[in-house]
Amino acid sequence: MSLLVGVAFLALVLSDGGVLAFAPIGGGASSHVSITGTALLQKVTEVCRDVIEDGGDDFNPTGPSPEELVRACLGPTATGEVSAAKFRSALNQIYVQNGLVDRDFANSPQHHFNSEAFAEGRALITEGLASIKANIASKNYQAARETLGRVLHTLQDFYSHSNWVELGHKEPYLNLIRPDLALENLAGVDTPTCSDCASGTCPNQILPSILKEKKLTSGYMGIFSPAKPPGKCSHGGGADLTSTTNPRGGINKDERRPDNADFHDNAIAVATAASLQLLDNIRNVVGNGEYLRLMGIARSSVIVFVIDTTGSMANDIEEARRVVFNIIDTKKGTQDEPSEYILVPFNDPAFGPLIRTINPDIMKAEISKLKADGGGDTPEMCLSGLQLALTGAPGSSHIYVFTDAEAKDIALKDTIVALIRSTKSTVSFFMTGSGRSRRDLGLRAGFDAYRDLALASGGQAILVSKSSLPQATDIILDSSTSALVTVLQRARNPGKTETFSFLLDASLTNITIYITGTSVPFILKNPAGVTQSQAEASGKLGMVFSVGNLQRIRLNPNKLAGVWEINVQSSSPYTLKVTGQSIITFIYDFVEAFEGPHPGYAVITGRPQAGNPAMLLVSVMGRKGPASVKVGDVSMVTVSGSEVVRGDLKDVGNGDFLVTVTKVPAGEFVVLLNGTDVESASEFQRQSTTQMSVSTVSIKAVIDSSVEPGEVFSLPFTVVTSATSGSCTFSVKNDRGIPMVFPASIPVSPAGVATSTLTVTPPASTPSGTDVTLTLEAKAPGGGDSNYAVLRLSVVKKITDFTPPQCKLVSIEADHCPYNCPTDTTHRWGLSANISDVNGTGIKSLTLRQGNGNLTHTSLSDPVVTATYNASCCSQVFELVIVDNEGNVGNCFHSIVRSSGPAPLALSLPLLVCLLGSALTPLRDFFLLL
Structure with missing residues (x-):
């Protein structure tokens, strides 16, 4: 089972040290990530098999790849392509948080069951379990995944850092996930537990008396001090200063050595079984369907509508309703049937609530309830509604905003950009007006803000009359698919005449080209030299549809694979985007190295640091897994320019690549991947949609626990800048309107560091399982540069009943x-x-x-x-x-x-x-x- 799906980060190594990124339990096949991956994939396979067989079908994946597993899990009767990107993303979120325990809590005994911190470690696990279950019940899957990764790390460490396997146990210690059961037979603080081992490689240092009495102990770990209680075991290893204090040595089974091979292997086996036990506990509580959603196994298409409900929007609301009904009715039973529907209305001054459902009939009913009422010729709370959608929808969602007014809450623009970059969601705006009222004039004045946000996300900003809106909403049908990919996206402001090349491969279907701008002429040419202009509505290459500022070109099904060109001739601003449907795709995260007892890589929550090489972890998916794709190169490309910077690739196995770019392009850029589809011997091109840039500012903050309703949560944070004096401007916003206290200005030390604390106090009435998204923003002295960090805080009520039925x-x-x-x-x-x-x-x-x-x-x-x-x-x-x-x-x-x-x-x-x-x-x- 451990080989069923490629595990991100599994073989990720430091470029100069050859140390496993996450190896608190061994290396290679016995790292934290491989143990977690083995358990996750075994449980996913078990649940998928049960779901499919309960439906009367056979569960028969055609192969071991994630693509084939997801396809088999979603059922044999649904037609169409399905992407494994959300599955891989969900796994990566769990793996990343698992590894970050070593960075953020290296010196915390309870996070690793070091120094006999058994009660404290068990509390982290059981409190984390409660938070995971509450988050899933509230559909906050990402928050649940992040907590799950941390909890699994702590649980697995128990078997490597304690003497559980030395005592002869072959099964997990159930009491670690059952707070109603006592932690029994713990060695007292004054009880010696280990003999001295001068070499540090003794087969078993546990004292015979401890073994005979079955006393439970764990090694003491000292990163900054060699002190430990007399007679106690050490963790061991070069980073543990206590290992040189008598009794010397260490009992950790993190790495397999000749002297501890059996104990190490047993620790791996029991840690895997314990992980399965915990996952089964979650599955039993939430059910099969919700467990698979937690794992990212659902049809990728999610419909998210953010709709202005002021008095002038009656026709727009009706068109949004028609589109939703059309998607529900036409895509039922296919892999393109949406797995979730989200609706956020906004008005003035009200916005929300966010309505989410997996039931299409409920979505039909909810959008049918919307009525145009209130407001006037004034801006609306558009960005507040969009903020709810970005924090509530799954990552990489497609969000559609319908409005006919500029944003009253334009101060949220930077927050929206941060959330777009964090979630990698795509936002498209449909802005309507008759062109005669003061409201229409205001809309056009505010159009630039919407256009900026759409471009930052890889979406479209479409300006049409109300009567023409039905002709523009076809792009929603285009993107409501489980396997949408972007081949190319560029923007020019000011416009200029330019020829753009893009590569179409054999796997692509439903290829569509979008051009936004005022009267933008173009000439499209295929690899055989056949051309078609904007004047040919139905030509040899495809169908051209024009409405408002949008031109939509749908290529004929018998398109020719190879290099295509489109020559755009306009001095006015325009955007160009080419999309298609294919299961050949990639996901990525910017990462940074961290040091410590177990060095590795951490995902960057904001913009990468300027002046340093940028590093990305790229996961590539093919038709039948990593073996069916050969990666050529990964580059960073400026959307508004022509700069292309190729990265250095390091293949770390299972379709994962560590990409290092020594010089990042100036300004906003996207990630471009080129490769070969082995199945068809066809070269392919894929591009990310979300724009990114570097910053001289960084924010460091860590959330590792939930907060009870009515309680105060304190979050220390650090801002690092290139400045050595002055003050940073600091702000925080959350999507729940929860009271917060934070400094608006923080003095910078001569070292360029500013520190302070944010407090968050959710009201006592906050429902358990509420996920609060905190967007921290810091600007350098003088306001020349800024950065952000997006964090999730779970509000979970205190549980006092731990007795099972x-x-x-x-x-x-x-x-x-x-x-x-x-x-x-x-x-x-x-x-x-x-x-x-x-x-x-x-x-x-x-x-x-x-x-x-x-x-x-x-x-x-x-x-x-x-x-x-x-x-x-x-x-x-x-x-x-x-x-x-x-x-x-x-x-x-x-x-x-x-x-x-x-x-x-x-x-x-x-x-x-x-x-x-x-x-x-x-x-x-x-x-x-x-």
């Missing part, structure tokens, strides 16, 4: 089941059980995990829920997952499987195993009825 057998009737499985269906068996949540919050759900029978139950609101199960004698295993309203999980299991023999075994003492918590299959199999 109870299951008690009432009766079992299986006497009529013959020894061998009968060929007819008349032989059946059944059972009944009473389920309760003693002193808890009540039962939330019952889910039949194993068994093909019929499950019925009384009302879940009853103090005691009676469940009845009846099945064919050929369906011999019953497993029921019970979840209470606090997310605690109970597991009822019973089997009528009997061992071979001359006669059936007596069933006078039938066995019902109620395993509380999420036990693994090997443990359940131990309790089979024999």
Whole structure:
């Protein structure tokens, strides 16, 4: 399973040291990322198989690549291409946060179960689990992924940094994810635990008395001091100063050596099993569908509409409604059917709420409720509504804004740009007017702001009359696809006559060219020399549609692969964009190196640092995974110019490349990738949409915990600039309107550093699971340069109920089941059980995990829920997952499987195993009825 899908960062190495980026448990196949990837992919495969087979189909991926796994998971009946980009992005978000624990909390014992910090480490895990479940319930999947990555790191470290495997344990320590179970038999602070090891490579330093008494301990870690309690084990390694204090050596199993090979291998195996156990706990609580959404496995198309509802917008609202209905009705049953619908209305002064649903009928109903009312010939709260959409929608979404007025909240423009860059979402504006009113004049005056935001995101800024709007909204249909890619995007302001080349490959379908600008002539030429101009509405190369400031050219299906050219002839500003549909694509993040006991790379949350080489981690996806794509080069290209800077590629395996650009282009740039599709031997070209630039300012801040409603959360932060005096201007905005306190100006030290603290106080009424997006912005002294950091803070209520639901057998009737499985269906068996949540919050759900029978139950609101199960004698295993309203999980299991023999075994003492918590299959199999 560990090889099912390429794992980002798996083999990512420091260019000069050869040290694994994330290797707190070994290197290579035993790094944190590989352990996490093995568990994630095994659980995804299991859930996908259950979902597909429950629907009556066979789960048969055509190969081991992420593309093939996603395609098989989304079902065999849906037609069309499907991209694995969101799956890979979700995995990367988890891996990155897993690795950042080593950067941000290198000296924190509880984050690594060092220095016998067992209670504190367990608290991080259980509090993180509660936050993950609350975030998923509120559809805040990215926040849940980030917490999951950190929690898995801490959980996995327990098995490498403690003596759990030295004590002979082969199974995970369930108590780490069950706060209702005590942490037992811990070594006291005054209890010696290790013998001295001068060489640092002794096979087992744990004292015989500790082994005999099964005492649990872990190694002490000192990055800044060699001090530790007398007789205690050290973590070990060059970064641990305590390893030279008697008893010397160390017990960590981070790396495989000849002296610790067995313990290391066992630690890897148990850490993987523990990760599976935790993932299964989450899956049991949220259900299969939500678990797959957490993993980014859903059709990639997401429809996000931000709509002005002031009095002059009646026709626009009706057109938006028509488009949504059309998408829902025409794409149903295909891979292009949207996986989620998001709607944000705005007016003046109100905006929101954000409405999200996976049910198309609900989206139809919600958009049908919108009425044009209020407002006037004044600007509206457009950017406030857009901010809600950017923070609420999944990353890389396509967002469509409908308005006929300039933005009243234009002060949010920098925040919107930061959110666009952070989410890599594409924003397109549909601006309408009759051209006669004061409102129309204001709209045109504010058009530049919308155009800037659209260009920054790779979207379109379309200006049309209200009567022509229906002719412009076809671009929404074009982009509502699961496999949309950008081949080329350029902008010219002022305009000039220029010929642009772009490469079309055999995998591309539904290729569309967009030109925005006032009266922009063009001549399009294919590789064979055939041409077509804007004057030919239906030509040899495609169909040309013109409305407002938009020209849309849809190429004929029998397009010719190769290098195409388009000559644009205009002195007025214009933009050019070429898109298509293909599963050959790439995702990327800017990264920076960090040092410490386990050095690696961290994703940059803002703009990359000026004056340093820029580094990117690029993940490439082909038709059948990384092996079906050969990458040629990765470059940075200016959108508004012609500068191209090629990066140095380092293939780190599994379709991932570390790209270093020593000199970043001046101004705004995008990422351009060229390669070859091995399947068709066709060269391809792909371009990112989001514009980026470098900055001399950086903001460092870390959020590692949630905050309770009504409590104050303090966030220290640091601003680093090239200035050595003066003060930085600082501001913070959030998408929930939550009260914050922060300094507007921070003095810069002679070292160019400014530090301060932000406090956030969510009201006591804030719903648990609320995800607050904080956008921090800092400007250098004099305001010449700025940067941002986008962080997520989860608001989660304090949980006091940790007791799982109870299951008690009432009766079992299986006497009529013959020894061998009968060929007819008349032989059946059944059972009944009473389920309760003693002193808890009540039962939330019952889910039949194993068994093909019929499950019925009384009302879940009853103090005691009676469940009845009846099945064919050929369906011999019953497993029921019970979840209470606090997310605690109970597991009822019973089997009528009997061992071979001359006669059936007596069933006078039938066995019902109620395993509380999420036990693994090997443990359940131990309790089979024999």
